[in-house]
Structure formats: structure tokens, C-alpha cells
Amino acid sequence: MQRVTLTIDDDLMARLDRYMEAGGHQNRSEAVRDLVRAGLLERPRSEDADRPCIGALVYLYDHDTRQLSKRLTSDHHSHADLSIAALHVHVDAETCLEVSLLRGRKSEVEHFAQHVIGERGVRYGQLVVAPAEAHAPSRHHVEHGRGHGHG
Template identity: 35%
Template sequence: MEDSTLKRFGISMEAQLLQKFDRLINQRGYENRSEAIRDLVRNALLEHSWEKDEQIVAGTILLFYDHHQRNLLEELTQAQHEMHDNILATTHFHLDHSSCLELIIVKGKAKDIQQLSHKLTSLKGVQYGNFTVAPVERI
């Protein structure tokens, strides 16, 4: 059975980082730091638990990148072809002379989608990556 007793522990962080964190939790309407940290921990655990998960999920992988980065386009294309069963659609937007935004709609086992997302967002030249999925019914 899960132990739901509240435990206290201390956290150290740079003053500047804490200041930014306080601004963020204020904007998001959290009552206090503990509440915000609990949510962060829950999200991290949820994401981690998906790494071995057979649950079918669907959602998006969002990538911002510089298309001038050497080999990046080839690597992105190859990684997506390797997982073509999990990719429902890819939409590419040319934001300006060098920046691209790519939105990939995915569906499949959570562990596979997670792996694909890690692979794509860690490619050199990808400046920002975001991964959002939700469970769908088992097939």
C-alpha cells in the first residue's frame, strides 16, 4: 500500500533560479512551492514510467530547428522512416530564413513514442523539442 504521509525535506538552489521558479508558480496559480514541486515530480515520474510502457498513446512531437545544421534533415527523415508505423503525419513550417517548425503526429506504444521523441529532440541542431501524448484505449 502507498504511504501518503507528508515528508519534509530541504532543497538548495541558486537564488536566481528560485526567483524565476517563484515567478512561474505565481503565474500558474500554485498556493506554494511544495504544491508546484509535487506536480513537477509527478510529471517526471509519469514520463519515466512510460519508458517501459506498453500503453498505446497518441499525441505530438514538436521540433524547432535550424535547417542549415549539417546532416540534420537527413537524420530527421531517417529516424521518422525507421518508425513509420508510429507516425500518422508530419507537417513542416518554414518560420524564417533558417528556422523550421516540425509537428509530428504520433501513435503507438508509449515506450516507442518516448524513444522516438528522445531521439529526435536530442539531434544536433534541434533547439527545442516538446512531447505531448495522452493514453488511448488499448487496441
């Protein structure tokens, strides 16, 4: 195991200590290792770029931003091969929340999500990606005539 020295400002250290306590970590080293692992999992890996995935893109946007709703709708229509479903919620008088479910090659899903999040008027965006095997539906799925076989 390697020993590393870090310089962290007081506010960030206080947040780290709260994280450590809330997570039940025995010491700061465990908490930092946990955060580093999580951060590394979030970074794109080049060998995963072509792997199939499923993603949930969550974003908040100002619906009064000129033509933004139209651009977002157009973006989704032009990427119909990636878009599975969408949920639209009016949060308040100015803000909308959308959750878009996406499926495709990881690099394509991430590129699309970055494009949407980068639109002027999008205030917040986060993409959660999970691996998805690209294979034919199982017999159980086909027999039920639906996309899943739970129950």
C-alpha cells in the same frame, strides 16, 4: 506528511516564487508539490512501456545542417508504422519547425522521439504523450467513414 529541507539558489527561488504566484499557490510547499507531481508524470514508467499511446513530437531544427532534412525524412519513412502525420513550417531563413504525430507502443514512440531530438542540428525537441487504447473503431466511426465521430 513528510517535512523536507531544500537548498535552492536565488535565481531558481525567484522563478519558483513567480510560478507560485501565477499558479495561485498558497505557499512554496504547494508549488513544489505541484512541480514534483508534474515531473514524476513526465518520467517513463516501465509498466507503461508496452501500452499504446499517441504522441506529438515538436522540434526545431537548422535546415542548413548537412543532410539533416534528408535524415529526418528517412527516419520518418523508416518508422512509417509510428508516423501518423507531420506539419512542416519555415520559421525563419535557417530554422524549421516540425510537429510529428505518432502512434504506437509508448517505448517505441519515446525511442523514436529521442532519436530525432538527438540528431545534430535539432535545436529543441519535446514529446507530449497521451494514452491511446488499441481497439477497433467504434460503429459510429465506421458509419461516418472517417477516423472520428464528432458532431
